[in-house]
Amino acid sequence: MRLLLIHSDHIDYQAQKKTPVAEEGAVLQDGLDEALVAFCAVESADEEDIDDVVDRTVAEVLKTAGELKTDRVLVYPYAHLSSDLAAPEAAKKALRGIEEGLNAAGGLTVRRAPFGWYKAFTLSCKGHPLSELSRTIVPGGEEEAAKPAKKT
Amino acid sequence: MRLLLIHSDHIDYQAQKKTPVAEEGAVLQDGLDEALVAFCAVESADEEDIDDVVDRTVAEVLKTAGELKTDRVLVYPYAHLSSDLAAPEAAKKALRGIEEGLNAAGGLTVRRAPFGWYKAFTLSCKGHPLSELSRTIVPGGEEEAAKPAKKT
Ligand SMILES: [Mg+2]
Numbered sequence: 001m002r003l004l005l006i007h008s009d010h011i012d013y014q015a016q017k018k019t020p021v022a023e024e025g026a027v028l029q030d031g032l033d034e035a036l037v038a039f040c041a042v043e044s045a046d047e048e049d050i051d052d053v054v055d056r057t058v059a060e061v062l063k064t065a066g067e068l069k070t071d072r073v074l075v076y077p078y079a080h081l082s083s084d085l086a087a088p089e090a091a092k093k094a095l096r097g098i099e100e101g102l103n104a105a106g107g108l109t110v111r112r113a114p115f116g117w118y119k120a121f122t123l124s125c126k127g128h129p130l131s132e133l134s135r136t137i138v139p140g141g142e143e144e145a146a147k148p149a150k151k152t
Numbered sequence: 153m154r155l156l157l158i159h160s161d162h163i164d165y166q167a168q169k170k171t172p173v174a175e176e177g178a179v180l181q182d183g184l185d186e187a188l189v190a191f192c193a194v195e196s197a198d199e200e201d202i203d204d205v206v207d208r209t210v211a212e213v214l215k216t217a218g219e220l221k222t223d224r225v226l227v228y229p230y231a232h233l234s235s236d237l238a239a240p241e242a243a244k245k246a247l248r249g250i251e252e253g254l255n256a257a258g259g260l261t262v263r264r265a266p267f268g269w270y271k272a273f274t275l276s277c278k279g280h281p282l283s284e285l286s287r288t289i290v291p292g293g294e295e296e297a298a299k300p301a302k303k304t
Binding site: 004014016017079080081083118119120121122123124125126127128129131132133134136 | 156166168169231232233235270271272273274275276277278279280281283284285286288
């Protein structure tokens with residue numbers, strides 16, 4: 001699982017066009033102010049233990065939301081964060097699991113953008129030092145943070 | 153080199169705070185409408201042949217800009233696209249090389265966001281099927297596109 005966590009002034013999206021793996025029944029247009037946007041790429045390695053990766057992704061998002069003192073989260077599928085993606089059904093299961101896990105934690109407004117649609121979006125990143133974070137989560141492993149010394 | 157190419161209605165950024173590897177003398181605030189934003193993560197493997205990676209990155213950006221019929225490009229360093237980054241001096245050299253190569257091609261408005269600064273940004277992605285593309289470029293190798301069937 002590759003995660004890109006962005007503390008935003010504003011995020012909105014509008015689903016535009018289905019891909020062959022488009023999720024049905026999802027919210028096709030939505031937006032949040034003052035939110036943490038969790039861009040997620042579910043990777044093939046995650047299929048070894050989806051539940052574990054989901055649990056640790058939820059924990060990482062909750063920790064970051066707490067540090068940023070935000071109570072709004074948008075889970076946003078973002079295939080472009082990885083070149084080794086999970087199968088679509090596994091990815092959808094993981095994304096729904098992340099949404100459910102965040103909701104189960106309580107106290108958060110949680111939204112999720114649909115998987116498998118081309119989407120227009122507008123995103124404003126706050127730009128403070130903790131407003132952009134990336135994480136790699138592997139089944140059974142430790143979270144790996146980007147090296148701060150190499151920040152661009 | 154990991155590239156994320158976004159066809160945008162609008163992009164603007166404001167540099168907020170230096171990191172220890174901040175580039176000096178760069179443009180700290182800028183914006184473009186109707187632009188291709190080339191988010192770039194220069195990777196450690198690229199240090200084997202920076203000039204080659206720069207040349208092929210320039211070619212890829214020019215090809216995409218042509219297909220999208222846009223003549224405005226913003227080169228934007230984005231470390232979060234990779235977990236195996238080049239050393240900062242190599243990254244700066246590559247990013248400057250990409251800017252120079254795009255300018256040398258002629259006919260484009262080219263801007264470059266500074267390396268090594270925390271930046272606020274606002275980005276609007278158009279959302280059509282070619283408005284988000286990712287590429288991996290390795291020295292001496294072939295461009296690798298994300299698998300379209302796994303698009304999220
Ligand atoms: Mg427009």
